[in-house]
Every structure is written in structure tokens, then in C-alpha cells.
Amino acid sequence: MQQPFWLQGDESAHDVVLSSRYRLARNLPGQPFPGRSDWRSRVQVAALVERAVKHEFPHWKVLKGEELSPLIREVFFEKHLISAHLKDNPEGTLVILSPEARFAILVNEEDHLRFQFLLPGFQLAGAWRELLKVESRLERLLGFAFHEQYGYLTSCLTNVGTGLRVSVMLHLPALGVAGSLPATLNNWPDKGIEFRGMFGEGSSLGEGFVQLSNKVTLGSDIPTLNSRVLCSADELIALERRARTELVTHFTTKVTDSVHRALALLSEARLMSSAEATMHLSAVRLGACLGILPQFPVRYLLRLLVGMRPGHLQLQAGRFLEPHERDENRATFIRSQIRNLVEDKRDG
Numbered sequence: 001m002q003q004p005f006w007l008q009g010d011e012s013a014h015d016v017v018l019s020s021r022y023r024l025a026r027n028l029p030g031q032p033f034p035g036r037s038d039w040r041s042r043v044q045v046a047a048l049v050e051r052a053v054k055h056e057f058p059h060w061k062v063l064k065g066e067e068l069s070p071l072i073r074e075v076f077f078e079k080h081l082i083s084a085h086l087k088d089n090p091e092g093t094l095v096i097l098s099p100e101a102r103f104a105i106l107v108n109e110e111d112h113l114r115f116q117f118l119l120p121g122f123q124l125a126g127a128w129r130e131l132l133k134v135e136s137r138l139e140r141l142l143g144f145a146f147h148e149q150y151g152y153l154t155s156c157l158t159n160v161g162t163g164l165r166v167s168v169m170l171h172l173p174a175l176g177v178a179g180s181l182p183a184t185l186n187n188w189p190d191k192g193i194e195f196r197g198m199f200g201e202g203s204s205l206g207e208g209f210v211q212l213s214n215k216v217t218l219g220s221d222i223p224t225l226n227s228r229v230l231c232s233a234d235e236l237i238a239l240e241r242r243a244r245t246e247l248v249t250h251f252t253t254k255v256t257d258s259v260h261r262a263l264a265l266l267s268e269a270r271l272m273s274s275a276e277a278t279m280h281l282s283a284v285r286l287g288a289c290l291g292i293l294p295q296f297p298v299r300y301l302l303r304l305l306v307g308m309r310p311g312h313l314q315l316q317a318g319r320f321l322e323p324h325e326r327d328e329n330r331a332t333f334i335r336s337q338i339r340n341l342v343e344d345k346r347d348g
Contacts, residue, residue: 016237017122018169022131024115025154025163027145033155034108042092042108052141065093074311110155124230161218166229173208173286174243193232207282259287272331
């Protein structure tokens, strides 16, 4: 069976960077933005976009947000296919997905259209051109709100201009262990860069999972924005790798012990909260990157990080799970995944 696209690619690309994402905000001219629109206007926008997508991309899947169950919306959110805003406010929205879900278009979210291009590993260099090809094909049919001085008009002022957000999801556990991660991010020299947690605005930066992105889109062209994010990501990757070298050079026994303790708990626990599982999986992933746990492919651990989320657990169970049931199912899921991996390695 083919792996999900977010687990594909060169394994070395998953050393520090989990994924790269481009998000482009666009609005239709002559239509009120979603935050100020009534139901009739939202339906009209959705119909226009759906017609254009079916003309240009007939094989793409068009889903109505309000027809998706809360559970499916939660699963899509956990996969980073939709935003928290659309998850909680699905009325009059569309979720449009390319066959492999590399591309997603969110309709009537904060803007009329949010294009998203999600890639595994560190793939920023030049990949934005593929996003613009999709956007330009729809622009020919729909037209987008544009101002000669300010550029593309958006609901949020920080997106006015190019409307582009470039982001990289990084795993920086060694900087976290060293205690230097908060200061590093708070004192980052490029003030046009911001840092968020794994699930975007408002989410925690705990366990070293950090989303790096450009803060504003006005006043720069797309290649410049892309370059700034790429340069900051390169610097953070170098800092994390240097911190990992320090760990294995000066604290070999301590880091090896913490990695194996984390693995032991994941392998044997009968109850596991999401926060605890994330903490231990972060340690095991660090161990895999450092060669302490060579039996664990670095990219494989992404499957556990996503699969142990509440939506995925409930989808697998086929029913709503109370919090204590989720903790039990999460522990069972992680134990079975680790056991299967060890057995596959032994058989291989």
C-alpha cells in the first residue's frame, strides 16, 4: 500500500523538518468577505468556486463543510488539511482536495479562498511556483480582489499584499532539552518571522514542535518572502543539529536513558494522555535521529503523532470516546504500532 504523501520523500529531509506548507488567501471582487457575508452570498461564492474547480480540476474532490461530520472535520484538522476556524464554523464552506490531498482549497473560511499546498520535509525552494499555477488557473475564471497599491485584499490585514504564508513545521527537541528554545525564538533577529505550535495560532510550543512562518505579506514579493522563511529555517536547523551534537557528546548516558525510558513507557503503558504521548514520542523521535533507536525510521513516527490524536482514535473506534477511553485507546494504538514495527524489522 502506498504511504500517505506526508510520509513520503527523502528520509534525511525528516531529520528536523516535518513538513513545509504554502497558504494563499484570495477573495472574489464584488462579494463581501466571509466575516461580513450573509448565507445567500456564501452560497453564491461557493457555487462560483465549485464551478471553476470542476472546470479546471475535474478529478478534485469537492466536499461541503456542513455535510462533514464533526469527527471527520476533526480528523481533517489533525491532518492539517483544514483550519480550526473551518472545523468550528463549517456552514456555507467547501473543502476541496486534490487526489493525494497535497492541495487543499478552503472556501468561505476567513477568506473566500484559502489555497494550501502541503509538502513532506523541507521543500520550500521553488515549490511555490506549483501553488501559483493552481491559483492562476482559477483566477482566469473567477478574478480576485486586487488593489493597485496594496495588492491582494484579504480579511486579515496581515495577509494583505501577496496573501502568502510560508511555513515550516520543525522538531527542535535538543534545543528544548538544553533550555534555550524559548530564548532563541523570543530573540529571533528577523522580526518578520513568527513562531507557533503544531496546530497554529494559540497552540503550544511544547516538546519542540514549532511552526515557523512569515508574519506579514505586504511589501514583499513571493520569492523574497519564501527566501526569508527558508533562511530562518536553515538557521534553526543548524542550531538544532548543533544542540544534538552537544547532547550526544557531553550527555550521552543521560539522553540515552531518557530516550529508552520514553520508549519503555510508550511500549507498556495502558493509559496515555495526548500531552504525555507527544512528549514521549518527541523523545523517541530524537533518539531515532541520533541513532540511539536505529530500528525506528524517523519519518515513521509521524504516523504515531497523527494517529494518536483524538479524532483519529475515534474514527478508528467507530464511535465517540470519552476522555478516559481515548487515553486507553491511545496507549493501545501506540503499543500495537511499536510492536508491529519491531516485528517487521525482526522479520526483515
